[in-house]
Amino acid sequence: MRIDLHTHSTASDGTDTPAELVRNAAAAGLDVVGLTDHDTTRGHAEAIEALPEGLTLVTGAELSCRTDGIGMHMLAYLFDAEEPALLAERELVRDDRVPRAKGMIAKLNELGVPVTWEQVARIAGEGSVGRPHVATALVELGVVPSVGDAFTQDWLADGGRAYVGKHETDPFEAIRLIKGAGGVAVFAHPGAAKRGRTVPESVIAELAAAGLDGLEVDHMDHDPDTRARLRGLAKELGLLVTGSSDYHGSRKTVALGEYATDPEVYGEITRRATGAFPVPGTGGA
Numbered sequence: 001m002r003i004d005l006h007t008h009s010t011a012s013d014g015t016d017t018p019a020e021l022v023r024n025a026a027a028a029g030l031d032v033v034g035l036t037d038h039d040t041t042r043g044h045a046e047a048i049e050a051l052p053e054g055l056t057l058v059t060g061a062e063l064s065c066r067t068d069g070i071g072m073h074m075l076a077y078l079f080d081a082e083e084p085a086l087l088a089e090r091e092l093v094r095d096d097r098v099p100r101a102k103g104m105i106a107k108l109n110e111l112g113v114p115v116t117w118e119q120v121a122r123i124a125g126e127g128s129v130g131r132p133h134v135a136t137a138l139v140e141l142g143v144v145p146s147v148g149d150a151f152t153q154d155w156l157a158d159g160g161r162a163y164v165g166k167h168e169t170d171p172f173e174a175i176r177l178i179k180g181a182g183g184v185a186v187f188a189h190p191g192a193a194k195r196g197r198t199v200p201e202s203v204i205a206e207l208a209a210a211g212l213d214g215l216e217v218d219h220m221d222h223d224p225d226t227r228a229r230l231r232g233l234a235k236e237l238g239l240l241v242t243g244s245s246d247y248h249g250s251r252k253t254v255a256l257g258e259y260a261t262d263p264e265v266y267g268e269i270t271r272r273a274t275g276a277f278p279v280p281g282t283g284g285a
């Protein structure tokens with residue numbers, strides 16, 4: 001089985017629609033794909049309707065979190081999307097995205113960059129607006145050569161010249177909410193140091209004690225040494241190890257299925273979840 005549990009669609013900051021994403025996942029030879037848009041489940045219905053035969057969809061979301069001033073992302077799998085407490089928290093985060101984007105645009109204007117809200121809104125389309133959309137605007141304007149180059153201290157990285165914070169969930173609260181909605185919690189790309197400061201291992205141990213299920217180890221932002229260190233930490237703490245592409249369509253160079261999750265780990269995730277079940281494809285629309 002080929003299993004990729006971390007992808008994004010136009011419901012957040014990917015460039016494939018949810019329908020395109022599942023069709024592309026099937027074409028890439030995947031057996032299981034997780035749709036984990038930022039702080040939203042809005043793309044799930046379209047993905048399910050278009051799900052090709054032979055491909056299974058794991059519904060999820062990537063929750064924006066922060067602890068001790070360090071930003072981090074928590075992957076939530078197979079939770080009840082209508083559970084009130086987790087739904088309310090996702091809406092708080094999502095509703096703060098537009099004012100945040102406008103704040104970043106204002107800072108960029110002060111730095112002499114002629115980006116506009118209309119430009120960023122066009123790029124975001126129907127998706128939950130975020131930093132990658134602002135970064136894409138910088139690429140369009142020729143300010144940076146790629147989206148990744150916008151995530152530096154010069155521009156949009158945490159603490160960067162044009163950075164603006166937003167409402168982010170405490171990760172311990174995120175775990176409580178995910179579990180309360182019957183889901184499984186996996187810390188996304190915990191060693192992605194090029195994105196900014198990373199959460200120390202002592203805090204990861206505390207998260208494990210609070211109910212964290214796993215660490216996303218095999219990821220494009222982790223070099224071999226980081227993967228080895230995180231794999232050892234996961235073993236020490238009794239955490240599941242996942243691997244995923246973090247696919248964003250043309251917004252990133254990584255391909256669907258470039259990193260994958262072991263079938264036994266996938267099986268354990270599905271056994272632990274009580275909020276939702278994986279959806280088998282029946283041919284799609």
